[in-house]
Amino acid sequence: MAAARVLTLWCPDWPLVALEVDADEPAAVLVGEDVLACSAAARADGVRRGLRRREAQRRCPELRLLTRDEMQEARAFEPVLSALDAVSPAVEVLRPGLCVFSTKGPSRYFGGDAMLARIAADTVRDVVAETTVPTGTALAGVADGRFASLLAARTADPDGAVVPPGGSAAFLAPFPVSVLERPDLADLFVRLGLRTLGDVAALPGKNVASRFGAEGTLAHRLARGLDDVPLTARIAPPDLTVEQALDPPETTTEPLAFVAKMLADTLQAALSERGLGCTRVLVEAETEHGEQRARLWRTDGAGSVRAGLEGQSALSASAMAQRMRWQLAGWLTGPPQERPRGGISLLRITPDEVHRDHGRQLRLFGEATDADERAALALTRLQGLLGFDAVLVPVPAGGRDPAAYTRLVPWGEPKPPTWTGDPPWPGRLPAPTPTVLYPEGLPAAVLDALGRPVTLDGHGAVSAPPQALSIRGGAQLRITSWAGPWPVQERWWDRPAADPAEGSLARFQVVTADGTARLLMTTAHGWCVEGAYA
Amino acid sequence: MSVAPLLRPASSLPLPGAPARTDVLPVLSPLDGLFPYGGLARGSVVAVDSPALALAIVARASGQGAWCAVAGLPTLGAAAAAEIGCDLSRFVVVPSPGDQWAAATATLLDGIELVLVVPPKHPRNGEVRRLAARVRERRGVLVSIGSWPEQADLKLRIEASEWDGLSDGRGRLVARRCAISASGRGAAARERRITTWLPLGS
Numbered sequence: 001m002a003a004a005r006v007l008t009l010w011c012p013d014w015p016l017v018a019l020e021v022d023a024d025e026p027a028a029v030l031v032g033e034d035v036l037a038c039s040a041a042a043r044a045d046g047v048r049r050g051l052r053r054r055e056a057q058r059r060c061p062e063l064r065l066l067t068r069d070e071m072q073e074a075r076a077f078e079p080v081l082s083a084l085d086a087v088s089p090a091v092e093v094l095r096p097g098l099c100v101f102s103t104k105g106p107s108r109y110f111g112g113d114a115m116l117a118r119i120a121a122d123t124v125r126d127v128v129a130e131t132t133v134p135t136g137t138a139l140a141g142v143a144d145g146r147f148a149s150l151l152a153a154r155t156a157d158p159d160g161a162v163v164p165p166g167g168s169a170a171f172l173a174p175f176p177v178s179v180l181e182r183p184d185l186a187d188l189f190v191r192l193g194l195r196t197l198g199d200v201a202a203l204p205g206k207n208v209a210s211r212f213g214a215e216g217t218l219a220h221r222l223a224r225g226l227d228d229v230p231l232t233a234r235i236a237p238p239d240l241t242v243e244q245a246l247d248p249p250e251t252t253t254e255p256l257a258f259v260a261k262m263l264a265d266t267l268q269a270a271l272s273e274r275g276l277g278c279t280r281v282l283v284e285a286e287t288e289h290g291e292q293r294a295r296l297w298r299t300d301g302a303g304s305v306r307a308g309l310e311g312q313s314a315l316s317a318s319a320m321a322q323r324m325r326w327q328l329a330g331w332l333t334g335p336p337q338e339r340p341r342g343g344i345s346l347l348r349i350t351p352d353e354v355h356r357d358h359g360r361q362l363r364l365f366g367e368a369t370d371a372d373e374r375a376a377l378a379l380t381r382l383q384g385l386l387g388f389d390a391v392l393v394p395v396p397a398g399g400r401d402p403a404a405y406t407r408l409v410p411w412g413e414p415k416p417p418t419w420t421g422d423p424p425w426p427g428r429l430p431a432p433t434p435t436v437l438y439p440e441g442l443p444a445a446v447l448d449a450l451g452r453p454v455t456l457d458g459h460g461a462v463s464a465p466p467q468a469l470s471i472r473g474g475a476q477l478r479i480t481s482w483a484g485p486w487p488v489q490e491r492w493w494d495r496p497a498a499d500p501a502e503g504s505l506a507r508f509q510v511v512t513a514d515g516t517a518r519l520l521m522t523t524a525h526g527w528c529v530e531g532a533y534a
Numbered sequence: 535m536s537v538a539p540l541l542r543p544a545s546s547l548p549l550p551g552a553p554a555r556t557d558v559l560p561v562l563s564p565l566d567g568l569f570p571y572g573g574l575a576r577g578s579v580v581a582v583d584s585p586a587l588a589l590a591i592v593a594r595a596s597g598q599g600a601w602c603a604v605a606g607l608p609t610l611g612a613a614a615a616a617e618i619g620c621d622l623s624r625f626v627v628v629p630s631p632g633d634q635w636a637a638a639t640a641t642l643l644d645g646i647e648l649v650l651v652v653p654p655k656h657p658r659n660g661e662v663r664r665l666a667a668r669v670r671e672r673r674g675v676l677v678s679i680g681s682w683p684e685q686a687d688l689k690l691r692i693e694a695s696e697w698d699g700l701s702d703g704r705g706r707l708v709a710r711r712c713a714i715s716a717s718g719r720g721a722a723a724r725e726r727r728i729t730t731w732l733p734l735g736s
Contacts, residue, residue, distance in 0.1 A: 375626075378641055379646075381641050382641045382642065386631060393626055396613075405612075430706060432614065435611050435614040436610070437609055437610075481701055483706055483707070515697070517710070533707060
């Protein structure tokens with residue numbers, strides 16, 4: 001079944017527009033050390049989203065660097081949302097600068113999708129140009145499903161781009177897989193020869209889940225022009241509304257942020273308990289004079305803290321609290337004509353679109369994302385203390401050397417894609433793997449009963465049984481048992497062929513009289529200790 | 535008003551000092567027999583004399599989703615951690631924190647439940663005590679690989695071990711039979727001993 005028709009309204013470069021930066025001025029907004037958004041002038045010089053600060057400055061020396069101000073983004077977007085209330089009664093905000101709504105009713109009212117797209121884009125463009133900078137703009141796209149409508153908006157047709165009903169899959173097919181914004185997965189797809197969304201859509205569905213996991217299934221759905229959450233997974237939202245009355249009414253945002261966090265935690269706990277995830281919430285605020293402001297907030301699909309976590313489509317507690325803060329900031333501290341006359345007397349949050357949360361069940365140690373976010377915070381701080389490259393995460397790698405079974409990459413860097421299957425690795429030693437590995441190898445001597453060095457002949461036979469081991473010229477340890485040789489085959493390609501003596505590489509396992517087991521390797525240059533089973 | 539409904543027999547009360555079940559992280563059997571509360575008590579320091587044993591005691595909690603970090607062990611074989619059940623997607627390595635080891639460990643404890651650390655040879659007393667306090671406050675578990683300079687809450691030692699699987703030139707390493715002892719403070723004062731295979735389950 002095709003996805004519902006949706007209009008996406010996108011204000012490009014919103015983090016900059018909200019700070020009233022003109023598109024002609026080379027400027028970029030940073031999150032930490034990474035470029036989050038840049039102006040058209042900076043883009044012309046080669047600055048891109050995701051670049052490190054230093055690289056961006058190298059490409060564009062006169063680049064003005066700005067710190068992100070999320071509250072300002074929310075405040076500046078409030079007039080846009082107010083204007084859109086005249087176009088659709090149910091605008092869903094993904095984040096400041098990006099919102100969607102169903103075209104079902106509005107399209108009939110305004111005379112078709114094309115007319116609706118033009119009216120929506122014009123309405124917002126006028127508001128943006130008036131309240132921020134003249135170069136601020138807005139683009140609209142209509143298609144079946146949010147993903148296709150966002151890409152339609154990105155085609156930057158000023159009149160709004162309309163993909164005909166049933167045409168989303170065909171519209172999406174030529175796009176490269178990178179538009180999925182899942183770099184790991186896209187990289188894996190490309191290496192498998194799946195370059196476009198059309199290639200991904202053509203995969204048989206049941207194999208996708210087993211090969212690429214939940215994230216692959218999501219990508220497969222999106223590529224076929226379906227919505228991110230299958231309709232069958234949706235259920236009628238249970239009555240889990242949580243609210244807090246404030247007496248006396250509150251006019252400043254900080255205390256309200258605390259209330260928001262508390263409400264979000266309560267709601268999240270109730271959802272987790274039932275194994276549910278929530279992709280859209282209704283946030284309502286009311287003042288002592290009865291003024292009301294209600295907004296729908298939809299997940300923008302981003303991971304909760306960093307891209308390193310699995311892409312989770314449900315809103316986490318902190319994401320919900322953040323949406324409430326955005327809404328309150330937009331109302332209380334936004335443009336004067338928007339502000340309420342009194343303080344906030346009631347704050348309410350309602351889960352509006354709920355589905356069974358298969359991917360994120362309740363873990364033994366409490367709500368998973370909270371633990372992940374705490375860990376992410378600590379690790380980011382640790383990188384500040386020790387340096388980016390000092391905090392690493394192991395990722396499975398395809399090597400045959402024990403030291404290459406996993407590879408360490410800096411925390412927060414996109415992880416290289418991993419095959420989710422369990423490939424056979426010919427040439428690997430069976431488990432256990434040494435717990436201690438010396439990547440360079442510790443030079444060692446292996447001697448026979450007569451004190452002569454043990455060598456391998458051309459057929460891989462030992463000259464005599466090994467009897468003693470000395471590491472780095474240290475004391476001789478008596479070898480009590482040993483096994484080997486296991487020939488090492490993989491190194492021939494990274495050594496120059498000019499060294500034929502490298503032919504006889506082999507591994508041995510030995511246990512010495514002190515009870516320690518070690519993995520040894522012999523090369524043309526002698527023996528070394530590769531690891532220990534300590 | 536009667537107090538009778540509020541009264542409970544003394545036998546239904548938890549033992550004084552015993553942590554609630556949520557305050558103990560699970561440990562693979564039969565290693566759980568080494569721990570006075572059947573698992574890693576949150577807020578405690580455990581000293582272990584072998585990297586393999588350190589990984590074995592955190593494997594179950596890690597496999598169930600707890601974050602785990604290893605600091606100061608540049609030679610750690612992360613593949614071995616995965617083999618015994620640690621979840622590498624929530625596993626962090628800080629190979630060489632150097633002089634900053636105490637600050638790095640303290641920062642890890644802020645956000646990570648299982649922190650394994652190799653302390654330097656001559657740490658400052660203040661650092662060690664501050665870390666112990668930090669563990670208690672953050673309710674994580676600090677596992678010291680190598681001796682902990684102060685008295686640890688629990689100390690695990692491989693008293694004897696014998697590798698199985700190798701003979702003269704034949705076979706391969708399979709596992710070692712280990713006699714492990716545990717002793718410590720408070721409820722752990724009574725020494726416990728078990729004999730088991732490491733890696734477990736082999």
